[in-house]
Amino acid sequence: MTVKFKKFDHIITEQYQAEQAFVAEYQKGEYTFANPYVKINPYLIAPLTALVMFKTAAPTTLAITVKGKEEAGNISSSFPAATEHMIPVYGLYAGCANQVELVLGTGETTVLTIQTEAASELVKQPTMTATTAEYFQDNIMFVSPTSTAATAGYDYKGDVRWYSTLNFAFDIKRVQNGRLLIGTHRLLMPPYHTTGIYEMGMIGKIYKEYRIPGGYHHDQFEMEDGNLLILTQDPPRGTVEDMLVLVDRKTGQILKSWDYQKALPTDVGGSGSQDSHDWFHNNAVWYDKKTNSLTLSGRHQDAIINIDYETGALNWVIGDPEGWPQELVDKYFFKPVGEGDFDWQYEQHACVVLPDGDIMAFDNGHWRAKVKENYVPAKDNFSRGVRYRIDTEKMEIEQVWQYGKERGAEFFSTYICNVEYYDEGHYLVHSGGVGFFDGEVCNRPPVQFRGEDEKKVVFNSITVELKDDVVMYEMQLPANFYRAEKLKLYAAEDVLTLGKGELLGTLGVTEEFTTIPPAEAGGMVPAQYNVKLGLEEDRMILKATFEKGQMVLLQLEGETTHSYFVPTTKRPFLAMCVGTFQESDERAVEFPVSREGLAGEYKISLIIDEYKYETGVTVNL
Incomplete structure (x- = not known):
């Protein structure tokens, strides 16, 4: 089996790439108060926000009102005088053609229509x-x-x-x-x-x-x-x-x-x-x-x-x-x-x-x-x-x-x-x-x-x-x-x-496991373990499926071998304060290794019970 391997950008990197893209798009046009540039959800994670950008010839203040379903639902704010205007829009309704009013200090007005997508089913609606x-x-x-x-x-x-x-x-x-x-x-x-x-x-x-x-x-x-x-x-x-x-x-x-x-x-x-x-x-x-x-x-x-x-x-x-x-x-x-x-x-x-x-x-x-x-x-x-x-x-x-x-x-x-x-x-x-x-x-x-x-x-x-x-x-x-x-x-x-x-800050150096048990060569890691490896900017993540109590070691083999014990027996937390990270499969395991203190090329292998398996994945850290 070929282990699934993917590199992931940090959300900060993803947002920066998105920002560079919309700034470049804005700079290509001649956006004015009457015809401003509008970007919905500019930073990818807040769908009911938008960004309005335009230039004015002279410095002027600006007031914004996101229109409510009734007047009491209006959300307003004001911004200091500028010629380069970068106006955040907050309080949009989901799945709606929102009316957003912009008023310059001169009294000039523009009304924008900003259409949003329906909210995710994860957005719970009040029962009262x-x-x-x-x-x-x-x-x-x-x-x-x-x-x-x-x-x-x-x-x-x-x-x-x-x-x-x-x-x-x-x-x-x-x-x-x-x-x-x-x-x-x-x-x-x-x-x-x-x-x-x-x-x-x-x-x-x-x-x-x-x-x-x-x-x-x-x-x-x-x-x-x-x-x-x-x-x-x-x-x-x-x-x-x-x-x-x-x-x-x-x-x-x-x-x-x-x-x-x-x-x-x-x-x-x-x-x-x-x-x-x-x-x-x-x-x-x-x-x-x-x-x-x-x-x-x-x-x-x-x-x-x-x-x-x-x-x-x-x-x-x-x-x-x-x-x-x-x-x-x-x-x-x-x-x-x-x-x-x-x-x-x-x-x-x-x-x-x-x-x-x-x-x-x-x-x-x-x-x-x-x-x-x-x-x-x-x-x-x-x-x-x-x-x-x-x-x-x-x-x-x-x-x-x-x-x-x-x-x-x-x-x-x-x-x-x-x-x-x-x-x-x-x-x-x-x-x-x-x-x-x-x-x-x-x-x-x-x-x-x-x-x-x-x-x-x-x-x-x-x-x-x-x-x-x-x-x-x-x-x-x-x-x-x-x-x-x-x-x-x-x-x-x-x-x-x-x-x-x-x-x-830092994630620190992940604690290593120093007692390595003898293990027979097992070839490529079996499909039953559903192994996935991800490489983030500051850590590597193993995701897999193991039976409770299996002995698992993750190994990074390079000039020096680094071994990490992967817990497969979950503690019975009596105060599960946040359940949103729980997997539906009780056998699911997620184990991160910080990249702090690691440098060079490493071949990734797994010791599972008495066998050592290859993943076919090599990473440069």
Whole structure:
């Protein structure tokens, strides 16, 4: 059998090639305000965007309005005076002849018709949207999927006004330069740890990829100086989601790291989903300048912790103290006070430090106990947004607000979700992981159901905004979504700049396997293994089908031979936070090898059990 082999350009390269092509096309013509150049989806991954380009004889300002289905759906922006105009168009409707009005500072007007294609079936349509145009205005609610769906943005009527064709992972955050930070679509290791994060303009152009040797998961946070806190891990040591790094915004270099194993014991305080591999499961990070500290959410210890930014030392823990050593409870845990209701949070997400020092989080409530005998079944459970007031001198805690408990099981998410603080009394609560299996509310992440069972799952995601405890907005979508973020499509700082994006940081050197077993020559690799090899700009990827537990080594044979152990037994992740990277075939294996530290010509072979097979592929690295 001839192994399938293909070279792949990075999305940054593909976008640069596309950009060069449309710029060359534009430069060939004489495009004016009355007859501008229009390019739909110029950067290939955001179908409801376009770019309008033209020249004017004298500098002039410009205003743009993408017409809504009704006037309240209009999306407008303005641009400073220029003679070379490069105007991004956001908020187009899918499958529609969109009307886009351009008005110069002189008052001259042009109306363009921009026809878009129908949205992908991955773009889920809301089953419910309840708000008013007066309240929601021209905001867009963005959601990033954990089940089969697209990252998308919805307006006040529930119409899709932005989506991407890439399988983005985890949170979307707008940063100081107006661009977005989001996890890459490039899988580093299962089930969902990706190569890093993208910095992307709303038009879909990726300006930077920040690669992390241990991979990225869950969350990122922009510091005041622009540097980035990114959640990661050190895979060779056998644990995941228990480290944090500070990344230089300009170079991608790791400036500082924090290892939670130095602050916490790994074998106590476990939630119902904890195992030794994923003992903490860090799903959120927040830097607080006032206290120069980091607040972290550890799902698998039912704990929101705070550590010193400089030293990494533990400052305090919010969580049920049952099961923790008494000396840690006495020193770091809070005692509930106050006359109102109080519930501890369990398997929480998205911790936020508020301006007054209060802590908000999404309390998933999964199991809602530390002892198995007391676990609460999903049908009797609840999830909620919660706000705690803490006194770090007296080590006291008071619950001052919550929303969701009163909705019971229909609002229950075993995993994912977030809260957002807009202003006092003005919050978002996103229960994005609701699921029903055979009519019963799921007591494990719905994305864990595979095969025939998956067909019995009904997914839901409920996003709510409240103002002074009045529900001002609610949207429900028939899929699971990690987080919801309300954003404007246009940001003045998000200025399109031409040129190729940057690959920053490094994937590191892939760990090698040094004990090579004896193997008989087996000839060409058998077709049953369905082996495919891909060569990207910074790594090589093996895709194949192996039975569980088979011994597989990937070998690069050149002047020096490099051998890599390919895992064929998948860990049973109890917190499948993103299921969009899962293959339908449980035997499917994807294994990347970083090109860092490799140079020269290599013949690729595979040792599978007791035989060594040739692939017929030779690569130059």
